[in-house]
Amino acid sequence: MTSTVTSLASRSRLSSAAAAARRLRAVWMLLLVGVVLTIASPVFLTHNNLMNVGLATSVAALLAVGQTYVIVLAEIDLSVGAALGFTAVVTAQALRDHGLVAGVAAGVAAGAAIGLVNGLLVTKTRMPSFIATLATMSVLSGLSLQLTKGNPVAVTDYDFQGIGQSRIAGVPVPVVIMLVVFAAAGYLLARTRFGRHVYATGDNTEAARLSGVRTDRVKILAFVISGVLAALAGFILTARLSTAEPTAGTGLELEAIAAVIIGGTSLAGGRGTLLGTLVGALVLGVIDNGMNLLDVSPFLQNVVKGLVILLAVFLDRNIDVLRSLIPKRADGTAHRGPSHRGGTAAAKTR
Amino acid sequence: MRMQLADVHKSFGENHVLRGVSLAVEPGEVVALCGENGAGKSTLTRVISGAHQPDRGRVLVDGEAAVLKDPQAAMALGIEVIYQEFQQNLFPHLSVAENMHVLDRDGRFGRWSVSRRRMAEAASSALRDLGLDIDVRRPVGELGVAERQMVEIAKAMTHKPRLLILDEPTAALDERESERLFEQVRRLREAGVTILYISHRLDEVFELSDRIVVLRDGRVTLDEPTGSLTPARVVTAMVGDAVDDFYPKERNATDRVVLRVRGASGGDAFHGVDLDVRAGEVLGIGGVVGCGRGELLRALFGLHPLTAGTVTVDGEPVRARDPRRAIAGRVAYVTPDRSGEGLAMQQSVEANVSLPSLGRFTTADVVRRGRERAATGKVMADLRVRAASPSVPAGSLSGGNQQKTLFAKWVMTGPRVLLMDEPTRGVDVGAKTEIYRIINGLTADGVAVVLVSSDLPELVAMSDRVLVMREGRPVSELTGDDVNEQNILEHALVGAP
Numbered sequence: 118m119t120s121t122v123t124s125l126a127s128r129s130r131l132s133s134a135a136a137a138a139r140r141l142r143a144v145w146m147l148l149l150v151g152v153v154l155t156i157a158s159p160v161f162l163t164h165n166n167l168m169n170v171g172l173a174t175s176v177a178a179l180l181a182v183g184q185t186y187v188i189v190l191a192e193i194d195l196s197v198g199a200a201l202g203f204t205a206v207v208t209a210q211a212l213r214d215h216g217l218v219a220g221v222a223a224g225v226a227a228g229a230a231i232g233l234v235n236g237l238l239v240t241k242t243r244m245p246s247f248i249a250t251l252a253t254m255s256v257l258s259g260l261s262l263q264l265t266k267g268n269p270v271a272v273t274d275y276d277f278q279g280i281g282q283s284r285i286a287g288v289p290v291p292v293v294i295m296l297v298v299f300a301a302a303g304y305l306l307a308r309t310r311f312g313r314h315v316y317a318t319g320d321n322t323e324a325a326r327l328s329g330v331r332t333d334r335v336k337i338l339a340f341v342i343s344g345v346l347a348a349l350a351g352f353i354l355t356a357r358l359s360t361a362e363p364t365a366g367t368g369l370e371l372e373a374i375a376a377v378i379i380g381g382t383s384l385a386g387g388r389g390t391l392l393g394t395l396v397g398a399l400v401l402g403v404i405d406n407g408m409n410l411l412d413v414s415p416f417l418q419n420v421v422k423g424l425v426i427l428l429a430v431f432l433d434r435n436i437d438v439l440r441s442l443i444p445k446r447a448d449g450t451a452h453r454g455p456s457h458r459g460g461t462a463a464a465k466t467r
Numbered sequence: 468m469r470m471q472l473a474d475v476h477k478s479f480g481e482n483h484v485l486r487g488v489s490l491a492v493e494p495g496e497v498v499a500l501c502g503e504n505g506a507g508k509s510t511l512t513r514v515i516s517g518a519h520q521p522d523r524g525r526v527l528v529d530g531e532a533a534v535l536k537d538p539q540a541a542m543a544l545g546i547e548v549i550y551q552e553f554q555q556n557l558f559p560h561l562s563v564a565e566n567m568h569v570l571d572r573d574g575r576f577g578r579w580s581v582s583r584r585r586m587a588e589a590a591s592s593a594l595r596d597l598g599l600d601i602d603v604r605r606p607v608g609e610l611g612v613a614e615r616q617m618v619e620i621a622k623a624m625t626h627k628p629r630l631l632i633l634d635e636p637t638a639a640l641d642e643r644e645s646e647r648l649f650e651q652v653r654r655l656r657e658a659g660v661t662i663l664y665i666s667h668r669l670d671e672v673f674e675l676s677d678r679i680v681v682l683r684d685g686r687v688t689l690d691e692p693t694g695s696l697t698p699a700r701v702v703t704a705m706v707g708d709a710v711d712d713f714y715p716k717e718r719n720a721t722d723r724v725v726l727r728v729r730g731a732s733g734g735d736a737f738h739g740v741d742l743d744v745r746a747g748e749v750l751g752i753g754g755v756v757g758c759g760r761g762e763l764l765r766a767l768f769g770l771h772p773l774t775a776g777t778v779t780v781d782g783e784p785v786r787a788r789d790p791r792r793a794i795a796g797r798v799a800y801v802t803p804d805r806s807g808e809g810l811a812m813q814q815s816v817e818a819n820v821s822l823p824s825l826g827r828f829t830t831a832d833v834v835r836r837g838r839e840r841a842a843t844g845k846v847m848a849d850l851r852v853r854a855a856s857p858s859v860p861a862g863s864l865s866g867g868n869q870q871k872t873l874f875a876k877w878v879m880t881g882p883r884v885l886l887m888d889e890p891t892r893g894v895d896v897g898a899k900t901e902i903y904r905i906i907n908g909l910t911a912d913g914v915a916v917v918l919v920s921s922d923l924p925e926l927v928a929m930s931d932r933v934l935v936m937r938e939g940r941p942v943s944e945l946t947g948d949d950v951n952e953q954n955i956l957e958h959a960l961v962g963a964p
Contacts, residue, residue, distance in 0.1 A: 309832045310825045317822055320811035327770070327800065327808050328823040328876070329791040387813040 143380050143396040146429055150400060154407040161410060164287070171292035172357075174402030176201075178295050178395065179350040180373035181380075182302045183232075183343025185394045188377050189306070190319040190339050191386025192239060192246035197347045197373055199257035200231045201366030205351035206261045209270035209361035217274055224348040231257065232344025236337030254370070261363035269360040281356030291353045298346065303391035315339065320387025375422075376401055379429040400425070468528060468545060468629035468661045469494055470515070475524035477510055477685075484510045486685035487524070492630070497652065497662045499676035499693070501669070503705055503923060506682040508665050512632055515663070516548040517541035545629035549619050551638060557615060559608030564590035566607050567622040593621045597651055613644035620651060631655060632663045637671060638757060649675055667755060669698045669960040681705055698961050699953075706923070706952040714928030715900065717907040719747035725915035726798075726884045728767070731776030736762035737939040740776070744884070744915040749906065751918045751930025753955040759939040760919045761803070764886045767917075768800035769793045780883050794823055799877035803889035805866075809873045812862030816854045817843045819861045820875045846875045850905055867898025874905050885909055888919045903929060923952045935959050 154161040180197045187194045204224045212220025231253065238249035272278065285293050306312040317325040318332045326332045347366070355361045380397030382389025404425055408418045470492045477485040484507045492498050502508050513519040515526065517535035526533050528544055535541045550556070557566050564587045568576065576586045590603040599617055607615060616636065623631060633652070637645040652662060652675060666672050672679060672693075679696055681689035681704040689696075689704035728742040737759030744750045752760040765771035767778060769787035778785045785796035793800070802808045810819050820843045821828065828839040843857060852871045854864055861872055870891070877885060890906075891899045906929060910916060920926045926933065933945045935958040943958045945951075 308834055308836075310829050310834060311832060313818060313822065313825060313834065316814055317811045317818070320813045321806075321808070323808035324811050325822070327768075327790050327802060329794040330822070331791065387811065 141381060141390075141393055141396065142432055143393055143400055143429065146379070146425075146432070147396050147400050147403065150403050150407065154403065154410065158407070158410040161407065166406065166410075168287075168289055168292065170399070170402045170406045171295070172289045173405060174398050175289075175291035175295040176350045176354050177369055177372040177376060177401065178398035179298060179346050179353070180343075180369055181376040181394045181398050182298055182391060183339075183346040184370075184373045184377050185380075185382055185389055185391055186302075186306065186315060186339040187246070187343050188374070188382050188384060189315055189386060189389045190336055191322075191384075192336065192339070193250065193374070193384075194235060194340060194343045195247065195250040195370050196231065196235060196254040196257060197343055198366035198368060198370035199254040199261070200228060200344055200347035201351045201354065201369060202363050203231070203257040203261045204228045204348035205355045205361040205365055206264050206270060206363050208348070208351060209272050209355055210264065212272060212274055212277060213270065217276055220274070220277065221352070224351060225345055228344040228346070228348030228351075229341050230344070231347070232341035233337065235344065236340035239340065240333035240336050258364070258367070265361075265363045267363065269362045271360050272355055273359070277352075278356050278359055281353050281358070291357070294349070294353065298349070299391055299395050302342075306391055311335070311338070316387055372401060373398075375426050379426060397429075400429070468492075469530065470546075470630055470661065471527040471530075472511075472515070473525045473527065475511075475514060475521045475526070477507075477514060477519060477521050484685050485514070485521070488682070488685065488687055489524075490680055490687060490690060492661050492663060494629075494661055495656055495659045496678065497656055497664055497676045499672040499679045500663060500665045500682065501667060501672060501679060501701060501705060502682035503667075506705070507685040508682055509634070511682065512548060512634055512663075512665065515541070515630075515632065516546055542626060545627065546632070547623035547626055547628035547630070548632040549616070549623060549634065549636060551635040557607045557619065560606055562604050562606055563594075563601055563610070563618055564603040566618060567593065567603075567625060589625070590621075593625050594618075597621055597624065597654070613640050613647070616640065616648070617651070624655075628660060630661045630663065632665070634665045635667075636664075637666065637668060645671065667960065669701060672701075673698065683707055698957065702953055702956045702960070706956065714925070715903055715907065716928050717911065718931060719907070719910035719913075720931045721746045721748070721913070725781055725913075726767075726917070727779045727782075729777050731763070731766065731778070732774050733759070733762050733766040733771050734774055735939070736771065737766075737936070740936075740941055742917070742934070744917060746913040746915055747910040748931045749910060749916040749918050749929055751920070751926045751933040751950075752936060753923075753926055753933050753945075754936035754959045756921065758936040758959065760936050761888055763936075764800065764888050764917065764919055767793070767884075767886055768798060770800075794880060797881065797883040799823075799880055799882035799885045801873055801877060801885065801887040801890050803892055805869055805873060805893070810861045810869060810876075813860050815858045816847070816852065816861050816864065816872055817857035819872055820846060820852075820879055823876060824879045843875070843879065846879050847872075849908070850875045850878065851901055865895075865898075867894045867901070870894050870898065870902060871905070874902065878905070878909070882914060884915045884917070886917045886919075889921065890918070891920070891922065891925060899925075923955060926955065927952055 160166050180201065184194055184197060204227045207227045208220045208224035211223035235250055235253055238244050239246045280290055283290050306315060314325065314330045314335045317328065317330060318335050322332050351366070354365055376398035377389070377394050378384065378397070379400055380389065380393030380395070382393060401422065404422060405418065408421060413421065472488055472490050475485055475488045488507070488511060500508055500511070510519060514521050517538045517540050520536070526535060533544060558569070567590045568586050576582045587603050594601050594603065597617065597620065599621070601610070601614055601618065607618060610618065636648055640648060649671070652664070656662060664672070664676060676693050678692050679689065679701060680687060681701060683705060688707070689701065723746045724743045725746045726742060726744040728740060731740040732738045740763055742750065752763070754760050762771045766773045767787060769789045769792055778787065780796050780798060783796070785793065785798060787793035787796060787798065806812060817840065821839050825834065828835050828842065840857065847857065850871050852875055853868050861869060864872065891902050894902065906916060918926065918930055927950055930950060933950050933955060934941050935943050935945065935955055937959055945954055
């Protein structure tokens with residue numbers, strides 16, 4: 118008995134890597150768009166352009182990291198865009214008045230505080246996260262405008278500008294930050310006890326609580342991570358533009374949510390990876406970039422993006438149907454779990 | 468209505484639920500239908516209400532063969548059912564009046580635009596007929612359980628039923644509310660409505676019925692006027708005298724007390740419970756649904772408030788304000804609601820098994836996967852959890868293997884006390900026996916087990932001792948040869964003799 122278990126285990130480790138790649142459908146989407154653009158535009162596959170894609174993607178991608186934690190927990194954080202604007206303004210003002218360290222510290226503290234408030238609202242007052250974060254979004258965007266009287270705040274600190282404008286070994290610092298954050302957050306989610314608790318809580322909060330998981334604390338921490346990363350994204354945007362715009366983050370929460378969903382994370386919770394989110398964010402970034410290269414009207418760009426999101430989610434939901442149209446291979450024994458895909462999403466309407 | 472069933476058979480796959488049921492219900496008669504869980508009561512109800520079609524046999528209404536192809540056909544003949552889960556048939560956000568006339572089949576309140584005033588008047592008058600004074604404009608969600616049930620009955624009455632079937636109608640009611648329900652039932656009988664009353668509370672069955680019919684294993688084992696019966700005879704008819712060798716019970720009880728509970732009360736659910744469970748002992752708790760046994764287990768695991776009393780495990784006080792603290796006190800709980808609070812179905816079997824014990828496999832919060840896999844693999848092999856691999860989602864396993872996974876998760880924590888509520892619910896026969904062997908293994912290791920089960924043969928066979936509860940209070944403790952279905956039922960239903 119034991120030996121069969123171990124042999125099954127080692128076999129499954131091999132196949133689980135293959136399964137992970139297969140599961141990451143967004144990769145195919147990214148490759149498809151990449152190939153099309155490489156053919157359509159000679160500029161696309163150049164170092165400079167690819168770095169531009171990374172640079173343009175980094176801000177929304179950082180928001181999407183926090184959003185992934187929140188969505189795996191079957192919650193949502195609509196406040197990240199407004200949190201980005203608010204923390205950027207707070208950072209710029211503290212930086213102007215008290216220097217670099219104070220600016221960064223104020224931004225991080227503000228982001229953490231926003232996440233804490235969101236988390237407490239969702240867990241302690243049992244408010245649906247959609248409503249709670251919609252409200253904090255509104256409060257934060259108003260506060261940003263009030264603090265600045267609607268004007269942008271200039272940032273002249275040379276070191277701070279470096280966060281957005283300098284390069285390390287030819288790679289822009291924002292791209293480095295993005296990759297480091299993804300690696301760290303991915304490790305946290307996939308390998309640590311906290312990550313396990315996130316998946317278990319998102320899948321079945323009651324079962325997790327009965328297993329001794331402090332589900333409220335897990336959710337609060339996820340919102341705090343989301344808030345702090347919004348502040349980090351705010352640093353990058355502010356440093357790149359050398360100004361903090363109170364409205365800088367408007368709409369970015371939707372971009373972040375789209376990246377997470379394209380990356381295969383289920384809105385019903387319990388399922389999703391940060392690698393998927395990274396790929397999802399890159400898909401959106403590459404499409405933006407490609408449309409600029411191909412001179413697509415800026416008005417039409419949003420139309421195309423919307424269609425891409427629909428296509429990605431459609432493929433994700435219907436992959437089993439599509440696959441059943443293709444004749445099965447002889448070794449088609451690989452296990453496919455119950456079809457939670459559409460099933461649980463419909464069943465778990467939280 | 469005169470309603471007859473002649474040799475009705477019904478199977479679901481291999482499961483032969485009704486094996487030739489014949490009975491007759493006369494107009495204006497209250498007939499009580501009794502039987503243990505799984506005796507076939509619900510299936511019989513569903514055959515009469517048109518929800519199931521009999522495989523064989525006939526249903527006669529007023530002497531003529533009736534074809535009840537669906538519930539609508541039964542309703543057209545004047546057959547109404549108030550199901551035990553009646554709450555599911557009500558819309559909590561709609562008003563009482565709207566709920567009562569959801570199926571305004573003949574368009575009485577206007578075909579295109581519904582007249583709220585006329586609807587409210589009709590609803591009030593229907594409620595008044597039952598002697599009830601409920602504001603029909605209130606949303607049903609604001610009513611108490613008893614009032615909702617009355618609304619459901621009033622709703623059935625608007626269809627002018629000739630046969631009313633009540634399935635466990637007092638399960639959610641307290642004594643006073645039940646008394647009001649009984650008044651209504653008597654009133655309906657006066658009005659000539661035939662009533663089929665399903666209950667396993669013998670006191671109310673004897674109080675209310677003209678005749679008692681007992682089902683066991685899909686057959687009628689008793690059908691006599693209530694006046695000529697005693698509770699003991701009804702219980703005997705329900706239980707039979709079948710003894711089963713299907714339970715591999717091992718006796719591992721020692722003298723050392725592991726779980727000691729003194730004066731435990733949990734709000735309105737249970738009062739003044741004392742328990743002593745010894746190492747290796749299985750203490751069964753008997754009683755009908757609603758007697759407080761489920762809440763007692765939940766309170767010991769921190770899921771229900773313990774308003775008074777003390778709990779110790781191996782002499783150490785355990786204050787289980789939440790499951791975390793209970794687990795830290797080496798108490799584990801197998802929930803009766805496997806999918807709702809047992810397993811995270813999308814996560815791997817392995818992740819489910821290790822979840823409460825993850826701390827044992829972490830270094831600086833990082834999970835050591837090799838150690839985790841080795842430890843979970845061993846427990847899963849010991850408990851014979853059959854999964855294609857430890858990394859398949861728990862939801863992909865069969866019910867029996869899911870249940871064993873749930874056990875594996877708690878065995879892994881090394882509990883001193885294992886509380887289990889309906890441990891074999893929704894599990895096939897083979898897996899049941901395996902779960903009994905798991906219980907044996909636990910008691911052999913000196914774990915104290917508390918077993919709650921509505922499967923009476925299981926409770927009798929697997930328990931060393933049985934505490935019977937009734938209306939939130941322990942009423943008697945059965946040991947040795949006194950642990951049998953007859954005694955448990957008698958004490959649970961009618962109190963200590």
